[in-house]
Amino acid sequence: MKLTKNLARIAPLIVAATLTTTACDASGTDSTSSSQGGTVVKIALWNYKTTPEFKALIEGFEAENPGIDVQPVDILADNYPEKVTTMLAGGDTTDVLTMKNVTDYARYATRDQLLPLTDEAAGLDKASYSGLDDYDLDGKYYALPYRSDFWVLFYNKDMVGKEDLSELTWDDYAKLAKKFTKGSGSDKVYGTYLHTWRSVVQAISSAQTGGDQLGGDYAFFKDQYEMALGLQKAKATLPFATASSNQITYDSQLTTGKAAMVPMGSWWAAALLAEKAQGKNDINWGMAPMPQAENDGKNVTFGSPTAFAVNKKARNADAAKKFVTWASGPKGAAAVAKIGVTPAYTSDKILDTFFSVDGMPADALSRRTMQPTTVQLEMPVSDKTSDIDQILKEEHEMIMSGEKSVDEGVKEMDKRVKDEVQ
Numbered sequence: 001m002k003l004t005k006n007l008a009r010i011a012p013l014i015v016a017a018t019l020t021t022t023a024c025d026a027s028g029t030d031s032t033s034s035s036q037g038g039t040v041v042k043i044a045l046w047n048y049k050t051t052p053e054f055k056a057l058i059e060g061f062e063a064e065n066p067g068i069d070v071q072p073v074d075i076l077a078d079n080y081p082e083k084v085t086t087m088l089a090g091g092d093t094t095d096v097l098t099m100k101n102v103t104d105y106a107r108y109a110t111r112d113q114l115l116p117l118t119d120e121a122a123g124l125d126k127a128s129y130s131g132l133d134d135y136d137l138d139g140k141y142y143a144l145p146y147r148s149d150f151w152v153l154f155y156n157k158d159m160v161g162k163e164d165l166s167e168l169t170w171d172d173y174a175k176l177a178k179k180f181t182k183g184s185g186s187d188k189v190y191g192t193y194l195h196t197w198r199s200v201v202q203a204i205s206s207a208q209t210g211g212d213q214l215g216g217d218y219a220f221f222k223d224q225y226e227m228a229l230g231l232q233k234a235k236a237t238l239p240f241a242t243a244s245s246n247q248i249t250y251d252s253q254l255t256t257g258k259a260a261m262v263p264m265g266s267w268w269a270a271a272l273l274a275e276k277a278q279g280k281n282d283i284n285w286g287m288a289p290m291p292q293a294e295n296d297g298k299n300v301t302f303g304s305p306t307a308f309a310v311n312k313k314a315r316n317a318d319a320a321k322k323f324v325t326w327a328s329g330p331k332g333a334a335a336v337a338k339i340g341v342t343p344a345y346t347s348d349k350i351l352d353t354f355f356s357v358d359g360m361p362a363d364a365l366s367r368r369t370m371q372p373t374t375v376q377l378e379m380p381v382s383d384k385t386s387d388i389d390q391i392l393k394e395e396h397e398m399i400m401s402g403e404k405s406v407d408e409g410v411k412e413m414d415k416r417v418k419d420e421v422q
Contacts, residue, residue, distance in 0.1 A: 038067045039319045043096035043308075044084055046077040052270075053147065053336045054098075057327045060335040064326070068319050088113045091313055095320035099143045099307040102134050106381045108309070114142040115310040115317060120325050130375055131305025131344050143309035144328035145344035147336060149267045150303030150375045151204065153288040157361075159189070159260040165288035166365055170227050173261070173291040177236040180260040191236040193259035194228055195250045196243050198396035199302070199378055200263060201228050207302040207376035208293040214380050214388055216417040218410045223293070225399055225406045232400075240400035255281040263290060265303065266370070270340035273359045287366040298373040305344055342370065387421045 045054050058070045073094050075083045081104050084097060088108060097114070099105040108114050121141040126132055130148035135141050153173075155165060159180060168176070177191030194200050201224045206213050211220030231237040238248060238259070251268070253259040255275065266287075275281045289299040308324040310317055326332055330350070333343035337354040351370060355362040379385055392413060399409035 038069045039316050041068055041070045041096060041316055041319045041323055042073050042094045043070060043098065043323070044073045044075060044080075044087070044094045045098045046075050046080045046100070048072045048074040052339050053341045056335045056339055057146065057332055060331065061323055061326050064331070065322065068323070070323060084108075088311070092311070093313050093315045094311055095314040095316050096323055097309045097311055099309050101304060101306075102377060102381050103379075103385055105135065105143050105307065105309065106137070109137055109142040113312050115312050115314065115321070117141045117144055117310065117321065117324065120144060120321060124329070128347055129344050130346065131303075131307075134305055134377055135307060143307035144324055145305035145307040146327045146332050147341055148303060148305040148344040148375065149265045149342055150301045150372055151199075151263060151265050151290050152301065152369050153261055153263050153290055154254055154268060154272075155261045155286055155288060156254060156257065156259075157284045157286050159257070160286075165261075166368070167295055167297070168288070168291040169295050170224070170291045170293060174227055174231055174236075177231055177261065178234050181234075181236045189257065190238055190253070190259045192231065192261040192263075193243075193248075193250060193253040194231065194237050194240075194263065196240060196248075196397075196400070198393050201225055201400075202392060202396060203302045203376075203378045204263075204290060205293075207374070208300050212380070213392065214382050214384060216414055216422055218392075218413045218417075221410055221413075222406055225409075228400065229406065240397075241402070244397070244401070251275075254285065255283045257283075266342045269342075269360065273340045273357060276359050286361040286363060287369040289369050289372065299369075299371075300374045300376070301372050302376045302378050304378045307344075346371070384421050388417055391416045391420065 043058070045051070048054055054072060058072065062068065062070055080100055084104070087094060097108070118140045121132070121144060124132065124144075129145065130150070131145040135143045135145065153165065153168075163176060173192070180189070180191035182189045202213065202221055205211060205221050205224040209220045211218070232239050238253070242248070250262055250264055251271065254262045255272070269287070272281070272283070272285060276283070290301045292298070292300060308327055310320045310324060314320045328344060330345055330347065333345040333350045334353050336343050337350050338357065340354070340357045340360055342354070343350060351367060354360065354370065355367060379389060395404070395409045395413045395416070398404040399406055404412065
């Protein structure tokens with residue numbers, strides 16, 4: 001899906017931020033070279049010490065480009081979008097900006113705060129990329145993705161046994177969840193766990209039915225809600241109200257043997273591997289394609305890419321472009337695949353690297369899972385995205401907690417989006 005569809009309305013509605021030219025970057029320095037005399041490229045990112053992909057990319061690039069010193073500008077993850085917005089509005093000169101989501105990217109690009117990377121994008125083998133089209137702004141690119149996460153079905157191999165998870169429909173999934181459910185009280189083991197995020201129901205429904213989350217007509221959510229609520233009624237999944245009030249983590253449900261199957265984003269693989277290496281879990285896990293609305297042989301799911309962009313006020317734009325191109329290409333893909341992160345660029349060689357990571361399940365089903373037919377953007381980009389997202393979240397919580405029926409909740413979504421946003 002291209003941003004062109006959803007951004008036609010954005011540019012006229014976004015008032016360009018007043019930019020003041022300054023001579024310093026986010027760290028308050030005015031340096032363009034390192035103490036060793038090389039070129040310095042500063043990159044805005046989040047939680048550097050606990051996000052190993054950044055270290056892998058920086059070290060890999062520097063090894064091949066000894067004349068360039070890449071220096072992280074570390075920002076807390078929760079504050080990252082607001083901080084970068086403030087930095088750009090103030091004329092900050094940090095060279096590379098990590099695009100945490102496509103919504104922020106669209107805002108910065110339409111404010112003319114990013115350098116074009118259209119020429120660099122033109123040289124890419126687009127058929128080998130996931131998420132690249134999400135950065136297409138009327139044929140122009142201002143960022144290139146280096147990773148692309150999408151949702152899959154994680155499962156406990158010991159609990160699932162020999163059951164075939166390769167081509168599940170949601171009906172199949174629900175039947176298996178009930179079959180895998182055992183015990184009671186503190187010994188209760190659920191067949192599955194559905195996390196509290198609205199995307200678990202709404203984004204996957206949109207991706208597999210073609211429904212528009214911005215459209216104001218949400219009847220396409222109904223089947224997915226009926227399935228999710230049916231699992232709660234059958235006591236085959238932890239109730240939404242319990243998971244929400246107790247702030248249950250999806251990780252704890254799988255790794256402690258409390259749930260046999262957990263739909264979740266592919267980013268979780270790297271975390272599971274890290275936990276196992278640290279002795280925090282000994283789960284024998286695998287990955288299967290997300291269950292489908294129809295059994296037509298396709299693997300349709302949803303997700304979101306992460307990209308690098310070059311600040312329009314970058315001090316070392318050429319070196320910054322070199323880093324962004326390298327990170328989004330085959331060599332950058334190999335660097336992140338080695339630590340269990342799903343790169344945007346994929347090839348048989350990259351998949352081999354990904355599945356050779358110690359502890360990564362390398363069975364045929366897990367490998368097939370990492371090659372989906374279609375990955376739809378988790379939430380379409382629009383000037384109305386944020387407001388609609390909040391409405392859908394609120395009504396999702398009402399439906400899943402039983403405070404409203406599916407029909408009542410969907411009707412309220414329709415009404416609120418049309419009355420409050422459109």
